Amino acid sequence: MTIKVGDEFPQVQLKYIPFNKENPDACTSPQVLDTKKDFAGKKVAVIGVPGAFSPTCSVKHLPAYVTKINEIKAKGVDLVVCVSGNDFFVMSAWGKEEGVQGNIIMAGDANGELGRATGLSLDLSKVAMGPVRLTRFLVIVDNGKVTHLSVEPDPTDVTVTGADNLLAAL
Amino acid sequence: MAIKVGDTIPESTLSYAPYNPEHPDACSLPQLLKTHEAFKGKKVVLFAVPGAFTPTCSENHMPEYVKDVADIKSKGVDIVACIASNDAFVMDAWGKTYNVKDNILMLSDANGEFGSAMGLVNDGTKNRMGPIRLARFAMIIDDLKVVYLGVEPGRDVTVSGAPAVEAKL
Numbered sequence: 081m082t083i084k085v086g087d088e089f090p091q092v093q094l095k096y097i098p099f100n101k102e103n104p105d106a107c108t109s110p111q112v113l114d115t116k117k118d119f120a121g122k123k124v125a126v127i128g129v130p131g132a133f134s135p136t137c138s139v140k141h142l143p144a145y146v147t148k149i150n151e152i153k154a155k156g157v158d159l160v161v162c163v164s165g166n167d168f169f170v171m172s173a174w175g176k177e178e179g180v181q182g183n184i185i186m187a188g189d190a191n192g193e194l195g196r197a198t199g200l201s202l203d204l205s206k207v208a209m210g211p212v213r214l215t216r217f218l219v220i221v222d223n224g225k226v227t228h229l230s231v232e233p234d235p236t237d238v239t240v241t242g243a244d245n246l247l248a249a250l
Numbered sequence: 251m252a253i254k255v256g257d258t259i260p261e262s263t264l265s266y267a268p269y270n271p272e273h274p275d276a277c278s279l280p281q282l283l284k285t286h287e288a289f290k291g292k293k294v295v296l297f298a299v300p301g302a303f304t305p306t307c308s309e310n311h312m313p314e315y316v317k318d319v320a321d322i323k324s325k326g327v328d329i330v331a332c333i334a335s336n337d338a339f340v341m342d343a344w345g346k347t348y349n350v351k352d353n354i355l356m357l358s359d360a361n362g363e364f365g366s367a368m369g370l371v372n373d374g375t376k377n378r379m380g381p382i383r384l385a386r387f388a389m390i391i392d393d394l395k396v397v398y399l400g401v402e403p404g405r406d407v408t409v410s411g412a413p414a415v416e417a418k419l
Contacts, residue, residue, distance in 0.1 A: 093378070095378040131337055133339040135277055166340060170340050177343075192380070204337075205361045207280065208263060209360050210362070210380075
């Protein structure tokens, strides 16, 4: 069952490696992001991507969020989370390469918990990428409630889940 | 039941992003690789890591192989491959950080098929690393038969490191 606008965003624990301003190359201790506790009272944009370091995600999807992060936050978004089926070490490395600098939480859903809880998972075993990956989506969660959901009809493209789509929806 | 010396490696489908010498920085489209077809008649050194971009793998395991790959190949090894449960895009990106080019084949077992068939996987769910992660090991495979297997007992790199493998060649 897939989540829809009006639903409570499911409670899942994801892991991420916080950005260390003083030592940006350091691999700091992973933290847990609880999608209920840490989203409470906040406006959060959650961006789902099929794969870190993959062409569409790296070229067409994440970069626009990095460059427009200030605009996004100026429109009242407290937290921007990018999540994929990769683990949090991979997400941290990808974030470093894309110049995220702590402005976006790069979370890993390697256990497939978020994918299963939201119904937004994608089986990529046919292309040898694993059975429980996330599809490409954009969710706005306002104080725990889903107020916007767009899912890319073709996960290899970015049409309704990009940074401009988010700005238009805010 | 874990694979052992003398066994034939399982037939599995893995993936990798081929190196393109004309566009070395490009991320090429991942290709599938069938183990029996790719390794038949060849001598292969295969080392497995629990995770690309993780501390032990990146600092203590991978670098030794990057440094010694030419020596290893000079001892009659046709293919040196690194394998993990990460997908082919991640393996490609990680390999690029070491400038491996096509000296080390960066393989992905993201479906968990190969590791599970050999009994060399661990459940990483407690650490949020997913239910099927390859253990740390190194293998010498000769025409599909395992002739050396070093599965790391602890968190260090000992029997699965490049020096341990080279001593067996």
